[in-house]
Amino acid sequence: MRRSELERRAAAAASGSAVTLEMVAREAGVSPSTVSRILNGTARVRDSKVRAVEAAIAKLQFLPNPVARSLAGGKSMSVGVVTQAIDSPFYGVSLAGIEKGLLRAGYSPLFVSGHWREGDERSCVDHLLSRRVEGIILMTSRLPDEELVNLARSVPLVVTGRRVDGDRVYCVDVDSTLGARVATDYLIGQGHRRIAFISGPPDHPDALQRLDGYRAALAAGRIPFRSKLVAAGDYLEAGGQAAINALLDARVEFTAVFAANDQTAYGAMLALHRRGLKVPQDVSVVGFDDLPTSAFIVPPLTTVHRYTDEIGEGAAEAIVDLIERRTPHARVSAPTLAIRESTRPWRD
Amino acid sequence: MRRSELERRAAAAASGSAVTLEMVAREAGVSPSTVSRILNGTARVRDSKVRAVEAAIAKLQFLPNPVARSLAGGKSMSVGVVTQAIDSPFYGVSLAGIEKGLLRAGYSPLFVSGHWREGDERSCVDHLLSRRVEGIILMTSRLPDEELVNLARSVPLVVTGRRVDGDRVYCVDVDSTLGARVATDYLIGQGHRRIAFISGPPDHPDALQRLDGYRAALAAGRIPFRSKLVAAGDYLEAGGQAAINALLDARVEFTAVFAANDQTAYGAMLALHRRGLKVPQDVSVVGFDDLPTSAFIVPPLTTVHRYTDEIGEGAAEAIVDLIERRTPHARVSAPTLAIRESTRPWRD
DNA sequence: CAGGGCTTTGAAAGCGCTTGCAGAAACTAG
DNA sequence: CTAGTTTCTGCAAGCGCTTTCAAAGCCCTG
Numbered sequence: 161m162r163r164s165e166l167e168r169r170a171a172a173a174a175s176g177s178a179v180t181l182e183m184v185a186r187e188a189g190v191s192p193s194t195v196s197r198i199l200n201g202t203a204r205v206r207d208s209k210v211r212a213v214e215a216a217i218a219k220l221q222f223l224p225n226p227v228a229r230s231l232a233g234g235k236s237m238s239v240g241v242v243t244q245a246i247d248s249p250f251y252g253v254s255l256a257g258i259e260k261g262l263l264r265a266g267y268s269p270l271f272v273s274g275h276w277r278e279g280d281e282r283s284c285v286d287h288l289l290s291r292r293v294e295g296i297i298l299m300t301s302r303l304p305d306e307e308l309v310n311l312a313r314s315v316p317l318v319v320t321g322r323r324v325d326g327d328r329v330y331c332v333d334v335d336s337t338l339g340a341r342v343a344t345d346y347l348i349g350q351g352h353r354r355i356a357f358i359s360g361p362p363d364h365p366d367a368l369q370r371l372d373g374y375r376a377a378l379a380a381g382r383i384p385f386r387s388k389l390v391a392a393g394d395y396l397e398a399g400g401q402a403a404i405n406a407l408l409d410a411r412v413e414f415t416a417v418f419a420a421n422d423q424t425a426y427g428a429m430l431a432l433h434r435r436g437l438k439v440p441q442d443v444s445v446v447g448f449d450d451l452p453t454s455a456f457i458v459p460p461l462t463t464v465h466r467y468t469d470e471i472g473e474g475a476a477e478a479i480v481d482l483i484e485r486r487t488p489h490a491r492v493s494a495p496t497l498a499i500r501e502s503t504r505p506w507r508d
Numbered sequence: 509m510r511r512s513e514l515e516r517r518a519a520a521a522a523s524g525s526a527v528t529l530e531m532v533a534r535e536a537g538v539s540p541s542t543v544s545r546i547l548n549g550t551a552r553v554r555d556s557k558v559r560a561v562e563a564a565i566a567k568l569q570f571l572p573n574p575v576a577r578s579l580a581g582g583k584s585m586s587v588g589v590v591t592q593a594i595d596s597p598f599y600g601v602s603l604a605g606i607e608k609g610l611l612r613a614g615y616s617p618l619f620v621s622g623h624w625r626e627g628d629e630r631s632c633v634d635h636l637l638s639r640r641v642e643g644i645i646l647m648t649s650r651l652p653d654e655e656l657v658n659l660a661r662s663v664p665l666v667v668t669g670r671r672v673d674g675d676r677v678y679c680v681d682v683d684s685t686l687g688a689r690v691a692t693d694y695l696i697g698q699g700h701r702r703i704a705f706i707s708g709p710p711d712h713p714d715a716l717q718r719l720d721g722y723r724a725a726l727a728a729g730r731i732p733f734r735s736k737l738v739a740a741g742d743y744l745e746a747g748g749q750a751a752i753n754a755l756l757d758a759r760v761e762f763t764a765v766f767a768a769n770d771q772t773a774y775g776a777m778l779a780l781h782r783r784g785l786k787v788p789q790d791v792s793v794v795g796f797d798d799l800p801t802s803a804f805i806v807p808p809l810t811t812v813h814r815y816t817d818e819i820g821e822g823a824a825e826a827i828v829d830l831i832e833r834r835t836p837h838a839r840v841s842a843p844t845l846a847i848r849e850s851t852r853p854w855r856d
Numbered sequence: 857c858a859g860g861g862c863t864t865t866g867a868a869a870g871c872g873c874t875t876g877c878a879g880a881a882a883c884t885a886g
Numbered sequence: 887c888t889a890g891t892t893t894c895t896g897c898a899a900g901c902g903c904t905t906t907c908a909a910a911g912c913c914c915t916g
Contacts, residue, residue: 538895
């Protein structure tokens, strides 16, 4: 069934003769306007005609041309998605969620990557605008707040990974501060006092939030914050590795490491291993993100689980709400801690 | 500069007044056709007018509307990309390559996921066709050969991960058989004789190729193939884990494991660890794909490196060639072995 | 059964751009 | 300087669909 349709369509396209709305109209003995109205539900149409048109559509295997639709209706039924790295294990899951949520509502996603560069991101947005998208989802954008607010004047925006207040801007995000807090609390609860923190890139809003959460947990645990325990990472494995090496070279003592994301944690674990330190016997490690792989590395990583798919679906839902002038209410669950085997209690 | 343009555009869109080609024509004192011709280089135009139009374009910040362009010109400047799982770490890198290659040639990608399901894949293709893409890239498609050949009558195709012969079909792929051969050869060269193989899903062409390569290497090394050494995996971590457990439970003896992909290898390593076997001291492990993470797990994984970005860029290049009626010649480099620390020589 | 008020429907005018066609302009040659 | 070419360039007709506007049809009521 589906199969033959595909073939028919293929043949049609090959011969350059796609079925048009007009052909349907003729076949059904009504005017194009009527067909259009039935298709879009923009007006009541006599039942008998509805049936005739539906029959014609089925017979001709008509599929409306979205391009013509966009042009005529001024709406493209597509939304732009600016991600930073389509190949990052982290974004992948969100993107899948976005795709799912958008398709369900009849929109198609247009993915483009900003590569963490402000300039690239700007041209992505331009590109999307020129494609007449009806909304844009920005994953952890780097553009300044004010620019986003401004952009929102022309097209609704959903941003993830940071907070921006504006008229047609909606933020869907997990609470990174809370996640970091939970992770650090856990470590403290396990008896750790000297907890190193490997940060993310300092120009990343959520990296800062994670640091805040770490500090808040320390404060709550009456442990003084010591900047020597904080090492700079870059959200990548290499950064985590370098950070541990730096810490160890500086002879900083710690019994646990909280890495700002899982990739950082992987790098950290490798560095510890190379220096002869065992996880979790000598050092406990906690990550953030809970990448699919994290449950399978050796040892399985204790990490902050964030509901990444929810971010994606939530973002999709919110942008659709915004486009259709409803008030979005998408929320994502609070992060939780997935306790696995890279941590253990500490007793001095 | 860029900044202000974006703002201007935003404002324009907000007030519903995008700059049109006609406005440019008026500003430059020529007809719309002339502007169009200059834009597309479809005809010679007097120098003075070219300059006038260019000035007008710059002044008005005109950006042609791709939707109108598609409708009028019958070409959408977009190509569909059917991937199986946008969130798989493996596809990510290819997708990035595709995006890069396509954008460079002026096309935009439309990503959709088939989720490894034939039905989903079919609707993806339908969706893309309805969006009037000019070409489709299918990443490891599941559709039958004949259907693809047929589809190619309506739109040029590039398929990865398998071979299909047809008129407007081009395959870009790494040689999985060779990759598997290289990996297994290496293990044999290190003195291993009992090499287990964890396969991929049997309905996956490249999974079969990997098995072939494994067998070919054994044959070349005069080692009899033993089916007990082959365990079924699913290209995911869990499958690798289960496979090792099955092997161990069946008391199959082996000193090395060749996993059909890296994710499988991760799962295998975890299972070995849980059973108290050390990698590489007790068992050597080799993977396939060389995911970015593989260099950072403990121990860093020896694995077949495939130039995934080349697959993406090659696919993009090929589809553009096909669309523009040139003969594609994109090739991807042969896989190589990234030797790291999950393997060691074996002496009985 | 005429008149009023709704509902249903078609004609036609676009949406912004491309392109075939034919007239205008610019050259060349005689 | 004119006829014959070769270049330019504008007009107008779409691409396939949406949407306004007004005419047509329908159902009541008095």
